[in-house]
Amino acid sequence: MRLIPLAVLAASLGACALPYTPPALSPVTQPAPQNAGATLPPAPMPRTNGAPVTILVSIDGFRPAYLQRGVTPNLNALAAGGVSASMRPSFPSVTFPNHWTLVTGKVPDHHGVVGNKMEDPARPGETFTMASDDPFWWNAAEPIWVTAEKAGVRTATMFWPGANVGWGGTIIPNSHGAIANATRPEDWQQFNQAVTGAQRVDAVIDWMRRPAAMRPRFVTLYFDTVDSAGHANGPQAPATTQAVADVDVQIGRLVQGLRDLDQPANLVIVADHGMAATDSARTIALDQVANAADYRPFEFGPYATLFPVTGHEAALEAALFKPHAHMTCWRKGAVPARFRYGTNPRIPPYVCLAEPGWLILKSAATDAFHGGAHGYDNRAPDMAALFIANGPAFVGGKRIVSFDNTDINPLLRDLIGLPAAPGLDGDDAPFRQVLKR
Numbered sequence: 001m002r003l004i005p006l007a008v009l010a011a012s013l014g015a016c017a018l019p020y021t022p023p024a025l026s027p028v029t030q031p032a033p034q035n036a037g038a039t040l041p042p043a044p045m046p047r048t049n050g051a052p053v054t055i056l057v058s059i060d061g062f063r064p065a066y067l068q069r070g071v072t073p074n075l076n077a078l079a080a081g082g083v084s085a086s087m088r089p090s091f092p093s094v095t096f097p098n099h100w101t102l103v104t105g106k107v108p109d110h111h112g113v114v115g116n117k118m119e120d121p122a123r124p125g126e127t128f129t130m131a132s133d134d135p136f137w138w139n140a141a142e143p144i145w146v147t148a149e150k151a152g153v154r155t156a157t158m159f160w161p162g163a164n165v166g167w168g169g170t171i172i173p174n175s176h177g178a179i180a181n182a183t184r185p186e187d188w189q190q191f192n193q194a195v196t197g198a199q200r201v202d203a204v205i206d207w208m209r210r211p212a213a214m215r216p217r218f219v220t221l222y223f224d225t226v227d228s229a230g231h232a233n234g235p236q237a238p239a240t241t242q243a244v245a246d247v248d249v250q251i252g253r254l255v256q257g258l259r260d261l262d263q264p265a266n267l268v269i270v271a272d273h274g275m276a277a278t279d280s281a282r283t284i285a286l287d288q289v290a291n292a293a294d295y296r297p298f299e300f301g302p303y304a305t306l307f308p309v310t311g312h313e314a315a316l317e318a319a320l321f322k323p324h325a326h327m328t329c330w331r332k333g334a335v336p337a338r339f340r341y342g343t344n345p346r347i348p349p350y351v352c353l354a355e356p357g358w359l360i361l362k363s364a365a366t367d368a369f370h371g372g373a374h375g376y377d378n379r380a381p382d383m384a385a386l387f388i389a390n391g392p393a394f395v396g397g398k399r400i401v402s403f404d405n406t407d408i409n410p411l412l413r414d415l416i417g418l419p420a421a422p423g424l425d426g427d428d429a430p431f432r433q434v435l436k437r
Contacts, residue, residue: 052264052392053208054415055219055254056144056408058102058160059247060095061227061374062271062386063235071245074252075388078267082390083398083434087405089273089385091339091378092303095227096130098272098385098405099161103220104141105409105424107340109347111141113162117299118346130161135169135179138162144412145185148218153416156187158203159222164190187216197223197250205257218416221254223247230275230372235382240275240372266391266415270408273374276302276356276382284327284354285364290319297362298348302375304360305348320350326358339378340425356380395434403430 064086067076090101090108096116097108108114118128118137128137145155146167157163166182187207189195200221207216229243251269258265286297286304294312299305308316320329329352335342342351354360356376376383385405390396393415406426413420414428414435428435 054266057221057269060224061230061275063274066244072248074248078390079388081396083394085387085400086402087385087387089378091341092375093273093378093383094375096161102408103143105426106141107425109341109344114344114346120346133165138165146183154216155185155218156207156216157185157220158200159191160220201250201253208263234277234372235275266393269388271385274383275372278373280365280368282358284360287363304352306350326355398434
């Protein structure tokens with residue numbers, strides 16, 4: 001995950017899954033990377049008498065179609081020997097809201113992390129950014145590692161948006177940021193993009209070398225490079241395929257490290273969203289749609305959010321609600337119900353959504369660009385996210401129908417041995433026929 005320049009991004013079979021034969025890989029249209037790694041046999045992870053660890057892996061911005069480029073032997077082997085699907089992200093299909101959905105089981109409208117950038121009426125003058133770790137912004141929904149820690153299950157997070165937050169706590173006044181009454185993973189790392197994929201994997205393997213009493217039973221692992229390459233170059237670019245190949249090597253490194261330790265593991269490998277190609281020729285200048293004197297701009301990119309200037313609401317709505325090519329706008333309360341978005345007080349009063357591949361910009365782009373973006377309709381094919389599960393808990397060789405990412409938290413509860421929770425927006429129904437009981 002990385003911040004994107006404002007000019008580009010201001011901003012049924014599931015219950016009776018059939019045996020899955022993985023499709024033949026399509027020919028690679030660009031030079032194959034040289035470090036794609038050795039192919040693993042298409043078999044489940046090995047089992048020993050030890051208790052399996054559950055490892056949740058996020059490959060930010062990984063489209064399921066990337067598996068068809070011929071550069072992911074390790075991921076393809078895990079899919080062939082385990083369970084795979086194309087997963088629907090939540091709206092908006094951006095990084096922080098969806099990572100928090102994956103670990104809380106609630107849509108952004110309900111867990112409170114409604115964007116990568118937010119304001120809250122309870123904190124006038126403050127703005128949430130992707131560097132914000134004040135628990136105030138995160139406390140509306142409990143992440144899986146907090147649930148696990150409360151149940152006596154030791155956890156460790158090798159990066160995950162929000163995993164560095166002292167969840168449930170409050171900042172102590174005049175303490176330079178100290179947090180009171182917080183729960184964190186027993187082991188956690190502050191995100192730093194300079195930490196390489198190999199270093200991240202090695203940290204997880206080192207945790208697995210600990211004595212059983214100190215070994216975490218639930219772990220997260222996060223990779224950001226595929227998303228960064230997709231933004232900078234577009235999803236079809238050779239550089240993005242190279243990033244896909246590179247992260248596949250790290251998945252192979254993780255699997256081999258676990259095998260070397262004879263440590264059984266249930267791997268749940270996900271993405272937060274997909275990626276769509278963008279171009280400076282497909283942009284909408286919002287200040288050419290509405291009078292800039294009528295609104296305060298907030299978010300821009302695949303979707304835009306706006307605050308009206310007091311007394312200018314009627315003029316702004318007259319401009320926004322006209323038919324527009326490649327863009328639709330709503331009052332937050334009128335956002336279509338299928339998006340499950342629009343009731344949270346942190347969502348600005350007006351939301352505009354571009355067609356996939358189009359960008360809503362504050363004003364007209366002055367420079368030509370090509371790249372990639374996400375944040376579109378969560379049902380758009382380009383926004384689909386990766387899902388692969390493999391390990392002793394899963395029936396091998398299963399392809400299941402697409403499901404919502406709110407179902408990941410209930411799945412993790414099953415794997416860790418935590419009870420189902422009331423009030424979640426998802427459940428474990430998509431996985432009941434592929435989990436061994």
